Amino acid sequence: MTAIAPPALENTIIRASAGSGKTTELTQRYLRLLASGVHCQSILASTFTRKAAGEILDRVITSLASVALGSPDARQIVERLQLDELDDRKAQSMLRHVLTNMHRLQIGTLDSFFAKLARSFCLEMGLPPDWDIAESRETNQLMQSAVGAVLSRDDSIQLLHLMAKGQSFRGANKLMLDTVDDLYQIFLDSTDAAWFQLQQQSILSPERWLAALDALSAVAIDGGRMATARNDDVRRAGAEDWEEFIGTGLVAKILEGTNAYYKVPIPDALQAAYRPLIEHVRGTVINELRESTEATHGLLARFHEFFDVAKAEAGSLDFDDVTRRLVELLDGNGGEFATAMTHRLDWNLDHLLLDEFQDTSPAQWHVIEPFARRVMEPGTPGSFFCVGDMKQAIYGWRGGVAEVFDVVEQQFPDLRDRELTCSHRSSQIIIDALNRVFENTDRYQSNNDQTNEVVRRWRQRFTTHTTDRDSLPGYAVLEKVAAGEETLVVAVGRVKEIYQNAPGRSIAVLTRENTEVAELIFALQAAGVPASEEGGNPLTDSVSVLLILSLMRLSDHPQDSLAWFHVANSPLAEAFGLPPCPGKRAQTLEAVGRVHASAAEIRRALSERGYGFTIARCAKILAPQCTLRELRRLQKLIELADEYDAQATLRSSDFVEYVRTTKVEDRTASPVRVMTIHKAKGLEFDVVVLPCVSKTFNARTRDVLIYRNSPTERISLVVRHAGAAKRRLLPEQWAQAHQQQIDRTLSESICVLYVAMTRAKHALHIILDSKAGDHHQSMAGILLATLPDDGQRTGTLYERGDLAWATRAHANESIQPPTKQTAQGASYRGRNAAPLVLAPPDQNWTRNLPTISPSEIASSTESTIGSALSQATNRLAKERGTMLHACLAEVDWLDEASWQGQLLNRLRRQFPRERNLEAIVADFSKMVQQPRLAALLHRASYLSHMAKKAIPNQLVFDAITASVERERSFAVRIDESIVRGSIDRLILIHEGESLIAAEVIEFKTDQWAGLNVEQSDARIGAYQPQIAAYRRAVARMTGLPPDRVFARLVLVGIDREFEVR
Amino acid sequence: MVEKQYMKHVRYWLDWNKPALPGAVDWLVERYRKVRNWDLSRVIIVTPGARSRGRLLELMVERSEIERMNFSPPDFTPLGQLPERLYPAQHEFAGDIAQLIAWSRALQSIDGEQLRILVKNVPSADQLANWLPLARLLKSLHIDLSSEGLAFGDVARAANIMYVARRERDRWELLEQIQRVYYDQLKAVGLWDLQAARITAVRKRECHSAKDIVLMGMADMSQIFRQMLEQIGERVSALVFASDSVREGFDELGCLRSEFWSDYPVAVRDEHLCIVDRPADQASAVIDAIERLGGQLPASQIAIGVPDRSVVSHVRRTLELAGLTSRDAAGKLLDQTLPIRLVTAVADYLRHQRFAPYCRLIRHPDLFDLVSSRIGHHDWLEDVDAYQNEFIPGEFLLRAGFHLAQEPKLTHVHRIVQELLEPLSGHTRPMGEWVEAWMGLLLQVYGQREIGSIEANREILASCQALQAALRPLVDLPAEWSFDGSAVEALETILHHVGHESVAEPPTADAIELLGWLDLPLDDAAATIVTGMNDGVVPSTESGHLFLPNTLREKLEIQDNARRYARDAYALSLLAHSPRRLVLISGRHGIDGDPLLPSRLLFAVDDGRMARRANDFFRHAGDVYPRIWLASALDVPAAQQFSIPEPRTEGLKLSSLGVTNFKQYLQCPYRFYLGRVLKLEEFSDDLAELPAFAFGHLLHRVVEAFGKDPLKDSTDAEAIRQFFRRQLEREMVRHGDHPSPAVRIQHQQIRLRLDRLADLQARRRSEGWEIVEAELEDCAATLVVDGEPFMIHGRIDRVDRHVDTGKIAVFDYKTFEPASSPEKTHRVRGAWVDLQLPLYRHLIRTRPYSTDEPIELGYILLPGDLKKTAFVTAEWTEEDLRSADEAAFKVIRAVRGNRFWPPTDPPPVYSQTWSAICQDAVFERWSVGEAVR
């Protein structure tokens, strides 16, 4: 490939606003690199989701394909790329380059790159070679057993108790799990020292405490109000009700520094009497928090010890573990490992392209950094490019830290900085509303200075947006519901209107909390608006699925009468032999027994035939009563079950859990989708409806306060959370940590608002609670402060554009053709629509016949698994048998060749590692002297014997010859099988040239001594079918009529023979 | 047709425009037939897989019978076993296990510090079992390399020449050293490494064959095989399926030259291709393709290729739902068979002897049946569940079993399990000694089954035999190498080798076969439908490797991505050229919705077509097949048909009610019916600690004892506290010697609450309140409603009387959070939602100490926040209480009238318990309204 165009390799950092084409920028960069002759293997492009990664590749390839094919949009693509030299030929060769190197492409998520690294470095990272990303069930199990391990340590109770600040909790297990849930991430992200930042405080001894209380009571006060207040305080202090003691009354005033109570100054003497008490309380509270914090750390450290080792041993990690272990590995010798990594991964990493950079966590950056450093090193051919939007940094809770942007700029000052603010998505109306909100945030005045400050700071980050889709019709409205009205109900009504008035348009209802999603979906459903959740719901939204799950539960717990009742009232009951469920009082032993029997049967079916099979069976029973949607859900359940089979356990309740927790999309999903704002990131919709934005910003308080010295550093201070009142007693650090925490949640919340508003293409409906006020510390507060036109307080507060925009949309802007994926209009075809018919099996020669050996025919009737297994154990006998057979195979006729001389050598060649061959040969020599065997193996005696039974009288004896084939292999078709085997000794009898008879001789070397008559008869009987098969085979091979093929079974050990007819 | 190359062996070109195997049969007939005899007994035939061997034999038999030949079949030898037919083996070969141990011992002998270049966590030197995972890794690396004739040292030298990181080179030097020790280890016990033996045989030029060797379509063989075959010379014939134009693409043994194929245009036509979305759509596309065959072919003439195993279950299920039979040629993995699941479940339990794996184990169908048949009934599982719920055992020792089991049934159950498992428990022993114990278990469970009658038993036998064969080598280990371990470790050592083997499904003529990718090219089905034509699958690629990344492989000239590509490009060409109907299905997304890439091979066409295909694939989401297989789409009901079962009230006449049940009725009459009338109960056995109600019960039992003890009149807080503690200890005994830690801690939490209660109780007594009754079971009273009596009943936690005033106070202990006052829990916005305390009044009236004075009603709150521990009484007026009675009467009337319908909607409090029956969270909910009408 020849390079064209000067490479656009400037190291660049792009701050791109929503809809301004981040992905396009990245794709174009990618294409320019390719055009300049860079090998695709040396470009790493990463983004946040696998879906997005797929889209980048789709765009790279379809762009090239368009140009290569000279499609109508080719010109435009080339222009956007500013690569005039890119013609169809060049595009073809670039395309071929990408396609033939598809396996070398490095376009994916950071997580997947890290996983690849970790796969190639598992040994160095202390992971087993077959480690994998864990299923959540596995993680939960490991977590539970680590919690169990923590609890079983004797001193853990002490720590738990301290952590609970002296309260009695109900469940230790639950407490520990909750703690892990809430704080384990913080534990991992903090230094150990961070948890030990509080000093032990001295407090009053009990006696002195009482003395101090007495002293306070004794202070003489005039003025009833203050005296009452003092007396209250004394009572509260006595009850050790600290929160009340410090939060109210005189103490609050003293702590605030007001030193006046209802405008009356608090006398110095009184203040002085309070001081020791306040100090005591301060000490007590701090000590309590300190102990609780340290105990929390202790428990988490223990948990970590067990959990981390268990995960590594089981080889099941999550992506965060992978990142953390990579950071550990790279720590200190990043450069060296980066080189080794490129070797083991066959990377020739020269160019980094990072999307959604604001969501990168500090840990992730630590892993990328050595690579970034390499590609930016002067004199190397590499380049660095990252793009993101700090305004959309809403993944802080997942570790994403938008400030990584700033850090990168500091670390690499030569980066070129660019900003994109022109939307390619939203109509002018939407952009106007957006600008109006974020340009006017200084109008917002909450009663909290800190909040105001953060909001104002956010303003500085905001550059006025523009759009190039100004021809799009649009509509934006802010309304506040009237008092007494439910926001949710109003929102549902709005969605219904939009759904009816703008048919076919994509409508998203965005919420802040996950819990609201389900609520809204059900409300919409009830209102007749088919709504679905982005990413799908668990299948438990289907009645028939629930029935099957009840059956599964019943099979695991046959006494679960609830499940019994549920299933018994369904068509499944009959199929699985379940009696009606009369309730506990009326149930009979017999009925219960039947339930148990059915349950056992189902368990067996599940482990023998699998979940897929069993669930499909249930589904078929339920299907006739199912609606179309139910059928789709059932079909999905079968799919899920089939996938589950590979990981199936012996417990059907595990499957129930799996179904409950797996979200499954219904791909005929309606145009109305409900999701959290977080999930909406990266998506766009014709209409966005945004209800319930009045939740206060800092509604989510954590159990601990944390502090970082800088956003990308590890947490340097952790303390258990204290109520507002107590916080006043605490050292300065607390205030800072608290401040920082509020800052972060606050600015993230504003990001959330920004993301929500920018999802809309045409229309945006924001619906506020009746209680929302413009000073509220909430999204609603900001919106109320910035959007409304005048002083109106309820109803429509802001409205722009045309409510009937949908009818005005140009043809080319209108509804996208339903993509194949949504399959909206696609009709579901039923099985019976076109019955599947195949031709009947070919009568003569069909393919895929089973191949069996004659001995398989023999053993198939009689023996048990036990006898088959113990036969194998008897290896000595078996080996001896093999060798005796080998000896027999060396004998043509005893009276002819000098076989004896050769035998030992031949055996040696066959069994080079066998030591006892001489003994075997000696045994064999003795064996063939037994009269019957000898007669059989001498030509003369054999022929005379055969003459009697096989040769018609009229023949001349002298014309008869016999030839021997030893270990003659054969393969013939018998009925519906190919029978393949080998015959110990096949004797063909000719008269002159023509074959007139044949005999099969089968030697048995197994032990017969000690068997009684019946037993040996039985055994001989068992061999019959085998010999019969031989005879048929010989008849087929030789063309002899069946009655001319004879057969004999020879028991060499006891020198007996049996004619088999 | 014959072309003699410069080497001694001969290539024969067979036209790839004809079916491959039938062509090969022609060749064999022509070459080996003598009049009526077609004797191939002195011919070794090597084909790429078992599948083509089977099919070839089938074709041969067919041919011999049609032409009435006396046919002796050839010696089919898998490539992997061919070498040992070609040179004399002097010593015994080390089996899998022996090799593993030799590697482990080699690793053990290396200095730990040195090993740290290789692994972060160096296992402790003494336990051999700890080294096995690493040994396994080196073993496979060793096989990889030495099958190409390379030693670790060769790689070390290559790495040295290449510019690679220092640490990579160090690693290889260390590996070289380990490999040397490995060989020494084997030598010391007189064993041979198979790979080394082959290399030696080649080096000593010892290879020869008395039989002809026919290589059939063996396009990809590693070095060592090639070198051996080269020594054999002209007895080797290579049958190559190709056309004249691609002869350049093969070397003298008929193997592919990667360079030739890297840009060879693969003759796949556009109409062969089918792009769909998800695995389920691939399955539907298969059916579609079969449909398009128009019923002209029988099942046996249709082959479905499944290079990507993740679509197999979908394809098979869809075929089944469409009424077609299928057979997976790969068979069923042994680790899915019951015997292996049994031994794994046993090992899981024995590893830590905890209750959860025990519960899994006893649900193994075969073990369950065994136990049931020995104890004579099969409804014992519920006792096990009940045991779990009551005692929440964590640890569960085989020796100890169920403690305090009131049910002799359980003791009986466990004795049987114990007898089965006893031989496998206990401490470490030489590994070989466990073999018999494991086989003993299998014999006990499966020994009596007859092989012949049932298909399933054949599978079980195969599985048992595989286990037996895998365990065997542990017995045969050289004495010097014997090492100790537990039964579980013994099993773990071998399970790796067994689980991934498979047992074949029996072929049937009416089944459509599912074949692996490698089986496809030589197969002669009339229609071939290949799924999973995605990159990474076809061709497979190695991206990133612990030891041998692709660049290093290239350098060493061993199996690399280019060779994999060549192999698959050739395979696909073969498929496309031979006469057949061909469909290639490529998915856009995988099971979890991850994007998939199309196979690179599909773009090995001219520029124009390449661009068009790329456009097609990457622009479209892939076809979705919205097909329903479960029912005919024509008569699907429009509305939901599964009803919420209506109450059956015939013959039902409730004449009494517990005082706590009024609350349930008020919440929802229907759920009340399910829970209180039918007494339906949910069950699980996954409690990790005492649930709320059990926590409460436990506490109740302690205070109950107190209320009945003379000490109840004490005002000595300390004495009371001691009493509580003793009593609690006594309760704890029920949980046995090894209570779960969580439960132990819960007990301590209860103690904290009781400690606090002791203070309050002492104070209350000193205030004059004495306990007159405690834990009054089944206290009943009759209310006359509408002239008819109705009984209410309940259990009263505690009744106090004031010694001076004679005032009566009734209390209920509450451990639930939040600790709310009775007023709050009983009434919401003025309406009664609970009637428990007001109804207590009526119960008390029946007691001898009852007076006409108003009764105090209240809670003794024992919440987590110990400061909130308190006696609280409700301040209801007489009028309030009368209205409560009214509310109760209403309930009584309704209950008498059997009014349990319809369910309250929306549900009062969302409860998972009833949601399935009541369809709370169902999309297309059954409309109760209609039913009521």
Ligand code: SF4
């Ligand atoms: S803000 Fe709401 S939606 Fe976002 S993560 Fe938190 S709970 Fe979920």
